[in-house]
Amino acid sequence: MEGIKRKETWEHDIDRKARLRIPPPRLDYRPVEERVQDFEEACLGFSLESAMEEASRCVECPDPQGCVLACPLHNDIPSAMWEISEGNFLAAAEIFRQTSNFPELCGRLCPDECLCAGSCGVGKFHPDIRLGRLEAFIADKQREAQGGIPIPVMQKPTGKKVAVIGSGPAGLTAAEELAKLGHEVTVFDMHSQPGGTLVYDIPRFRLPINIVEKKVEQLRNMGVEFKFGMCIGRETNLDSLFEQGFQAIFLGTGAGLELRTEIPGTNLEGTFLATEFLRYVNLSENEFPADKEMQQVKDKHVVIIGGGYAAVDCARAAVRMDAKEVTCIYRCELEMLCRVEDKIAAQEEGVDFLPMTEVIELLGNGQKYVSQARCQRLRPSGIGPRAQPIPVEGALFTMEADLVILAPERGPDPLIENTTTDLEAASEGWLLVDDDTGLTTKEGVFAAGDNTGQSQLAVIAIADARRVSSAMHDYLMAMRR
Ligand code: SF4
Incomplete structure (x- = not known):
C-alpha cells in the first residue's frame, strides 16, 4: 500500500461494544412493482441519517484492517467511515478519490461481500456493513454538491502524446491518471459513445448512464480528447498511431468476446x-x-x-x-x-x-x-x-x-493482436504483459484490465490501470523527445 496517504492515527474514542449493537439501517429499494416497469436505478441507497448510522457500525479494527487489504484499490475505508459517521460527506468522498478514480462506480458494481465488506471484522458476527453502497452514496453526494466529479491537481504539461484504446473502466482510468501527470491523452473507441462495457453491457437499473457521462465530462475538462467510431485493427492500427506522433499506447480493450x-x-x-x-x-x-x-x-x-x-x-x-x-x-x-x-x-x-x-x-x-x-x-x-x-x-x-x-465466459477480441506486428498473446488470447509494468511484447504498448486475463471486475481493471499508468509515465519521462 505504498504511496497511499493515510492518517497517522485514526483511532477515535469510540465504544466498540455499543457500535456492534447498532442495528443495520434500511437500504431502500424502489418497490418491486414500480421498478420492473422501467430501467431506472433500482436501489435508492441510504438517506443522510441512515448512512451515518451504517458507517457508525465500523469499529476501527487495528492496523492492518481486513477491509483495506481486501479492496483492490486499498481505499482507506475506516477513515472514510469515520467521516461519514460524523456527517462529513465531502471529506469522506475525498478519501475515496485519493485511491479510486470512480468510487460511484465501484460502490455500485463491486461484489463487496467478497472484497472489502467480506473481510470486515464486524461482518464475522453481525450483518456486513454495506461499504460499497456507502461509497456510492458519498461519491454521489459530492458530485451533486460540486456539480460534477472534481478535477484532480494537474501536473505541468510534459509534451508527450498518449493514445488510450477503449473507454471502459481501464481506459477511463488510464486517461485520467496520464492526463493528471501532464500528458496529452486521446481516447479511441470503436463505439459511438464513451463508456465501453459500462454503457453497452450494464443495464441502467444497475448503473445510471449519467454517472459515466459525468466521468467523461470530468476527463474532457482535464483536456482528454475522445475519438469515436475508430476501431483499432480495422480503421487504423497501432503502428499508424505511432506514426501520427503518439509516444505510448495503452490498451484497455477488455474482454468483450463471448466464448x-x-x-x-x-x-x-x-x-x-x-x-x-x-x-x-x-x-x-x-x-x-x-x-x-x-x-x-x-x-x-x-x-x-x-x-x-x-x-x-x-x-x-x-x-x-x-x-x-x-x-x-x-x-x-x-x-x-x-x-x-x-x-x-x-x-x-x-x-x-x-x-x-x-x-x-x-x-x-x-x-x-x-x-x-x-x-x-x-x-x-x-x-x-x-x-x-x-x-x-x-x-x-x-x-x-x-x-x-x-451468457458464457468472455475472452478478449484478437483483432488488435492479429493486425499488429510484435504484439503477442497467450494461447487463450490474453495479451502477454510484464507483471509489474503492463508493458506488452511491443515497444511502447501497455495493457491492463480484462484483456490481460484479470478477473472481470471493474475495480480490478481500475486498480490494474492505475499501476500500469504509473509505469507508462516512467517510460515516457525516460524517453528522449
Ligand atoms: S466497494 Fe470495491 S472499491 Fe469500494 S472499498 Fe469495497 S472493494 Fe474497494
Missing part, C-alpha cells in the same frame, strides 16, 4: 448472446437495429444459460420487457459470480434461479425457432465449494424456452 458454447441447438432462431441482448436493452434503435425476434420478449418463456453478472442483468431486463417467465440456469455456485444484492433483487422481481442444472440441448418447434430446453440435473462430485458438478443419472427434464440467452 463458444457447445450446446446443440444454439443456431435456432430466438437464441441470442448476452452481449447482443444487453446492447439491445441499452441502446436506441438507431444505434442498435435489433433482431425482430429479440424485440418480442413479451409473454415469452425466457431461459438464460449462465450465472454471472451478464446472466442476471439479462434476466432482470427480460422481466422489465414483460417476459412471461424468466429462468436463469447455471451449473454451480462458482459460476454465480454476481453481487448477492443483485441476485436478491432479481429474485424479488420474479427471476427463477435453477442451480446444479445444465442445458444439454435446445429443441426447435418443428420450424426454425427454439421452443424447449432439455436439461440435466447435477450433483457435486465431492464435498466443499470447489467440488465439480456431475450429472445425476436419469435426472433429465424439458422446459419451455421460446427465447434463449447464452
Whole structure:
C-alpha cells in the first residue's frame, strides 16, 4: 500500500461494544412493482441519517484492517467511515478519490461481500456493513454538491502524446491518471459513445448512464480528447498511431468476446448472446437495429444459460420487457459470480434461479425457432465449494424456452493482436504483459484490465490501470523527445 496517504492515527474514542449493537439501517429499494416497469436505478441507497448510522457500525479494527487489504484499490475505508459517521460527506468522498478514480462506480458494481465488506471484522458476527453502497452514496453526494466529479491537481504539461484504446473502466482510468501527470491523452473507441462495457453491457437499473457521462465530462475538462467510431485493427492500427506522433499506447480493450458454447441447438432462431441482448436493452434503435425476434420478449418463456453478472442483468431486463417467465440456469455456485444484492433483487422481481442444472440441448418447434430446453440435473462430485458438478443419472427434464440467452465466459477480441506486428498473446488470447509494468511484447504498448486475463471486475481493471499508468509515465519521462 505504498504511496497511499493515510492518517497517522485514526483511532477515535469510540465504544466498540455499543457500535456492534447498532442495528443495520434500511437500504431502500424502489418497490418491486414500480421498478420492473422501467430501467431506472433500482436501489435508492441510504438517506443522510441512515448512512451515518451504517458507517457508525465500523469499529476501527487495528492496523492492518481486513477491509483495506481486501479492496483492490486499498481505499482507506475506516477513515472514510469515520467521516461519514460524523456527517462529513465531502471529506469522506475525498478519501475515496485519493485511491479510486470512480468510487460511484465501484460502490455500485463491486461484489463487496467478497472484497472489502467480506473481510470486515464486524461482518464475522453481525450483518456486513454495506461499504460499497456507502461509497456510492458519498461519491454521489459530492458530485451533486460540486456539480460534477472534481478535477484532480494537474501536473505541468510534459509534451508527450498518449493514445488510450477503449473507454471502459481501464481506459477511463488510464486517461485520467496520464492526463493528471501532464500528458496529452486521446481516447479511441470503436463505439459511438464513451463508456465501453459500462454503457453497452450494464443495464441502467444497475448503473445510471449519467454517472459515466459525468466521468467523461470530468476527463474532457482535464483536456482528454475522445475519438469515436475508430476501431483499432480495422480503421487504423497501432503502428499508424505511432506514426501520427503518439509516444505510448495503452490498451484497455477488455474482454468483450463471448466464448463458444457447445450446446446443440444454439443456431435456432430466438437464441441470442448476452452481449447482443444487453446492447439491445441499452441502446436506441438507431444505434442498435435489433433482431425482430429479440424485440418480442413479451409473454415469452425466457431461459438464460449462465450465472454471472451478464446472466442476471439479462434476466432482470427480460422481466422489465414483460417476459412471461424468466429462468436463469447455471451449473454451480462458482459460476454465480454476481453481487448477492443483485441476485436478491432479481429474485424479488420474479427471476427463477435453477442451480446444479445444465442445458444439454435446445429443441426447435418443428420450424426454425427454439421452443424447449432439455436439461440435466447435477450433483457435486465431492464435498466443499470447489467440488465439480456431475450429472445425476436419469435426472433429465424439458422446459419451455421460446427465447434463449447464452451468457458464457468472455475472452478478449484478437483483432488488435492479429493486425499488429510484435504484439503477442497467450494461447487463450490474453495479451502477454510484464507483471509489474503492463508493458506488452511491443515497444511502447501497455495493457491492463480484462484483456490481460484479470478477473472481470471493474475495480480490478481500475486498480490494474492505475499501476500500469504509473509505469507508462516512467517510460515516457525516460524517453528522449
Ligand atoms: S472499491 Fe470495491 S472493494 Fe474497494 S472499498 Fe469500494 S466497494 Fe469495497
